[in-house]
Every structure is written in structure tokens, then in C-alpha cells.
Amino acid sequence: MPRAVKPPYALRQVLVCTNLRDPSTGKPSCGMNGGTTFREHLKKAVKERGLKGQVMVTGTSCMDYCPAQGCVVAFYPENEWQIVDANPENEERVLARAIAGPG
Numbered sequence: 067m068p069r070a071v072k073p074p075y076a077l078r079q080v081l082v083c084t085n086l087r088d089p090s091t092g093k094p095s096c097g098m099n100g101g102t103t104f105r106e107h108l109k110k111a112v113k114e115r116g117l118k119g120q121v122m123v124t125g126t127s128c129m130d131y132c133p134a135q136g137c138v139v140a141f142y143p144e145n146e147w148q149i150v151d152a153n154p155e156n157e158e159r160v161l162a163r164a165i166a167g168p169g
């Protein structure tokens with residue numbers, strides 16, 4: 067029987083698709099579009115800024131969007147999804163969005 071547990075992070079969760087699909091399939095994947103590095107940079111920024119108890123960054127498998135460019139990011143608890151180009155400017159945007167909530 068499932069057992070309820072208390073979430074380790076109280077405020078926000080950011081899911082980043084890091085799925086890496088074999089390029090020979092011809093279908094894009096967030097991992098090929100920088101999703102893995104984007105997630106790693108977000109996690110590092112959360113730690114460096116002392117936000118570890120406020121924002122949790124989690125890598126996921128495919129979230130069924132599979133954009134040709136960028137990676138899928140989802141913000142919880144709002145359930146807001148974005149396709150984001152994996153670059154430092156957008157790392158800042160995603161972090162700010164995660165901290166502030168929906169604007």
C-alpha cells in the first residue's frame with residue numbers, strides 16, 4: 067500500500083526534460099537540445115544561491131512534447147509548462163520564475 071511522505075521541498079519544483087533519444091530515430095529530444103546541461107546548471111545555481119530548501123530541480127524522461135529546439139520545463143505546483151532554449155539567459159529566467167511563481 068502506498069505510504070504518504072512529506073515533500074522535502076516546500077515551495078517550488080522545476081521539472082526539466084533530459085530525455086536523450088537515439089538520433090537515428092529522426093525524432094528530436096530535449097537531451098539533444100541541451101536539456102541535461104540546462105538541468106545541471108539550474109541545480110548548481112539553486113545550491114550556490116542557497117535556494118535548496120525552496121526550489122527543487124528534477125530531470126525527467128520524455129514529457130511528450132519533444133521540441134525540435136529547446137527543452138521542456140514544467141513549474142509546480144502551478145503545472146505551467148514552457149519550451150525553453152537551453153542558454154544562460156534562460157537559466158536566470160527559469161530560476162526567477164520558479165522563485166517568484168506565476169507572474
Ligand code: FES
Pocket residue numbers: 083084085086094095096097127128129130131132133137138
Ligand atoms: S524528449 Fe523532452 S519532451 Fe520528449
